[in-house]
Amino acid sequence: xxxxxxxxxxxxxxxxxxxxxxxxxxxxxxxxxxxxxxxxxxxxxxxxxxxxxxxxxxxxxxxxxxxxxxxxxxxxxxxxxxxxxxxxxxxxxxxxxxxxxxxxxxxxxxxxxxxxxxxxxxxxxxxxxxxxxxxxxxxxxxxxxxxxxxxxxxxxxxxxxxxxxxxxxxxxxxxxxxxxxxxxxxxxxxxxxxxxxxxxxxxxxxxxxxxxxxxxxxxxxxxxxxxxxxxxxxxxxxxxxxxxxxxxxxxxxxxxxxxxxxxxxxxxxxxxxxxxxxxxxxxxxxxxxxxxxxxxxxxxxxxxxxxxxxxxxxxxxxxxxxxxxxxxxxxxxxxxxxxxxxxxxxxxxxxxxxxxxxxxxxxxxxxxxxxxxxxxxxxxxxxxxxxxxxxxxxxxxxxxxxxxxxxxxxxxxxxxxxxxxxxxxxxxxxxxxxxxxxxxxxxxxxxxxxxxxxxxxxxxxxxxxxxxxxxxxxxxxxxxxxxxxxxxxxxxxxxxxxxxxxxxxxxxxxxxxxxxxxxxxxxxxxxxxxxxxxxxxxxxxxxxxxxxxxxxxxxxxxxxxxxxxxxxxxxxxxxxxxxxxxxxxxxxxxxxxxxxxxxxxxxxxxxxxxxxxxxxxxxxxxxxx
Numbered sequence: 001x002x003x004x005x006x007x008x009x010x011x012x013x014x015x016x017x018x019x020x021x022x023x024x025x026x027x028x029x030x031x032x033x034x035x036x037x038x039x040x041x042x043x044x045x046x047x048x049x050x051x052x053x054x055x056x057x058x059x060x061x062x063x064x065x066x067x068x069x070x071x072x073x074x075x076x077x078x079x080x081x082x083x084x085x086x087x088x089x090x091x092x093x094x095x096x097x098x099x100x101x102x103x104x105x106x107x108x109x110x111x112x113x114x115x116x117x118x119x120x121x122x123x124x125x126x127x128x129x130x131x132x133x134x135x136x137x138x139x140x141x142x143x144x145x146x147x148x149x150x151x152x153x154x155x156x157x158x159x160x161x162x163x164x165x166x167x168x169x170x171x172x173x174x175x176x177x178x179x180x181x182x183x184x185x186x187x188x189x190x191x192x193x194x195x196x197x198x199x200x201x202x203x204x205x206x207x208x209x210x211x212x213x214x215x216x217x218x219x220x221x222x223x224x225x226x227x228x229x230x231x232x233x234x235x236x237x238x239x240x241x242x243x244x245x246x247x248x249x250x251x252x253x254x255x256x257x258x259x260x261x262x263x264x265x266x267x268x269x270x271x272x273x274x275x276x277x278x279x280x281x282x283x284x285x286x287x288x289x290x291x292x293x294x295x296x297x298x299x300x301x302x303x304x305x306x307x308x309x310x311x312x313x314x315x316x317x318x319x320x321x322x323x324x325x326x327x328x329x330x331x332x333x334x335x336x337x338x339x340x341x342x343x344x345x346x347x348x349x350x351x352x353x354x355x356x357x358x359x360x361x362x363x364x365x366x367x368x369x370x371x372x373x374x375x376x377x378x379x380x381x382x383x384x385x386x387x388x389x390x391x392x393x394x395x396x397x398x399x400x401x402x403x404x405x406x407x408x409x410x411x412x413x414x415x416x417x418x419x420x421x422x423x424x425x426x427x428x429x430x431x432x433x434x435x436x437x438x439x440x441x442x443x444x445x446x447x448x449x450x451x452x453x454x455x456x457x458x459x460x461x462x463x464x465x466x467x468x469x470x471x472x473x474x475x476x477x478x479x480x481x482x483x484x485x486x487x488x489x490x491x492x493x494x495x496x497x498x499x500x501x502x503x504x505x506x507x508x509x510x511x512x513x514x515x516x517x518x519x520x521x522x523x524x525x526x527x528x529x530x531x532x533x534x535x536x537x538x539x540x541x542x543x544x545x546x547x548x549x550x551x552x553x554x555x556x557x558x559x560x561x562x563x564x565x566x567x568x569x570x571x572x573x574x575x576x577x578x579x580x581x582x583x584x585x586x587x588x589x590x591x592x593x594x595x596x597x598x599x600x601x602x603x604x605x606x607x608x609x610x611x612x613x614x615x616x617x618x619x620x621x622x623x624x625x
Contacts, residue, residue: 055182061139065125065134073166074163078157084110089106156182216267217315223308230302231337231339234291249397254544275312288430352464353540358464359464361455363522367455375441375445377541377549394435398427405421408447487540490553492537500531538552
């Protein structure tokens with residue numbers, strides 16, 4: 001079949017571009033169009049939109065494959081918590097004649113798409129059959145295009161949308177946002193599952209959920225009885241399907257073997273203080289989380305004289321609709337094995353000591369709270385030398401006003417590193433995450449937790465407390481080797497804070513009550529934040545046997561991390577702050593174009609790589625001759 005001059009030119013240009021690309025040396029390991037993508041998730045409630053993805057930390061390239069139950073166009077991008085305006089969106093589809101279209105775009109407002117001046121997405125495949133349209137592409141973590149949102153180690157709000165035909169028009173009924181931690185370090189398939197795995201459930205059975213907004217139900221349960229040492233290597237939540245929205249979190253606390261424990265089920269923090277005994281978390285789940293498997297070299301020890309024999313199971317219920325007659329049997333499922341790991345792990349709880357000092361003003365665009373931990377007392381309260389702590393994972397926790405958290409490490413008065421952070425925290429996605437490295441904490445180090453809140457929708461003070469409408473500021477560090485320290489948290493001298501706000505108080509209780517007298521103008525909100533940061537911190541350290549040690553300290557400054565270089569693409573817009581030799585790096589030449597105009601003139605087969613493309617190119621050239 002004869003081709004038009006325009007089609008012939010397009011084919012020749014594509015062939016020349018392909019040969020040039022093949023001649024370029026490889027720049028690091030990159031995921032190709034047929035590489036297996038390890039991670040996957042449905043993005044909508046009806047399971048119409050399915051996403052696969054994977055990434056290369058060395059080259060800082062992420063690859064997506066979006067499969068949608070439609071024969072129209074599809075789109076995938078990144079948005080923010082507050083508005084879809086400014087979101088980036090890569091769109092593509094297959095026309096009825098088999099040609100494809102593909103473009104890197106952004107939302108000018110909630111409904112209007114505009115093509116980016118810099119095309120930073122690289123198409124790897126676009127197909128359509130009678131049921132699905134599938135689009136696969138890669139993009140840098142951080143391009144130099146200000147219209148592109150960065151891919152970071154924070155929670156990412158993934159935007160997915162589609163149409164029923166090839167008309168690029170957003171429909172809110174077919175547009176979805178899902179929070180995902182994209183840069184997961186470890187995939188469960190990469191971990192070992194012992195053949196002798198044993199399952200043990202820790203659960204509350206047929207518990208009648210009270211009609212109150214918030215309930216903390218606690219009971220004490222035995223751990224498995226074993227004749228020799230075993231290791232717990234995985235845990236997952238046990239949730240009744242119709243109660244999922246009412247279970248806020250589940251925590252398992254190890255009890256000291258000398259503890260005298262009550263029986264039955266009761267309010268964890270109510271009239272009977274015995275139900276709040278045991279404070280060392282060993283595993284925990286919160287809303288949005290799934291199962292978690294420890295790295296292959298660590299586990300929770302069972303069966304030795306030093307190991308706990310009993311635990312406190314704590315389940316936080318949020319019954320905001322005050323539903324009557326709801327029974328629940330939720331809990332945690334443990335997986336354990338006799339095949340021992342190298343290290344016994346522990347969990348260290350850091351943050352702001354929740355009650356009664358923590359407060360957040362109403363109407364705050366931004367308010368920062370701090371909790372200090374000083375490890376210099378660890379050895380004294382532990383009762384034995386404390387080896388260097390190797391942190392491998394973490395769990396972040398605030399309630400609804402939380403916007404960001406971070407844990408920062410200091411040594412000899414200088415900031416050493418940010419151990420973990422999430423600048424885009426989502427209350428509905430609280431999961432245990434792995435670090436990309438093992439962070440070492442030495443005796444004498446200081447650990448600072450910073451929590452960022454926003455209360456523009458509130459007209460009264462928010463206090464620290466157990467209810468979802470109260471607040472918390474907690475980070476759980478998963479580490480090895482285990483010691484006896486269960487928590488290390490701080491809070492500011494509230495008397496100093498009250499006096500800085502012009503209130504005359506003589507004790508902490510008066511200080512907290514005085515917060516109700518303050519007119520919470522933007523100026524007073526900032527004054528309170530500054531006073532809390534500059535006040536002396538009271539640090540409380542606790543062990544598994546309920547021993548407590550107090551010390552004091554001061555909040556150090558946090559030096560923000562500098563952004564890495566952006567990836568400059570051909571025709572890209574470079575941000576002013578990146579216009580230095582170290583500010584950007586050149587993009588590797590792509591094997592496929594990314595502009596709409598280029599791809600519209602290519603038959604679908606031209607998007608395939610390897611020998612098929614070369615054969616197609618040779619055949620095209622022969623036709624031209």
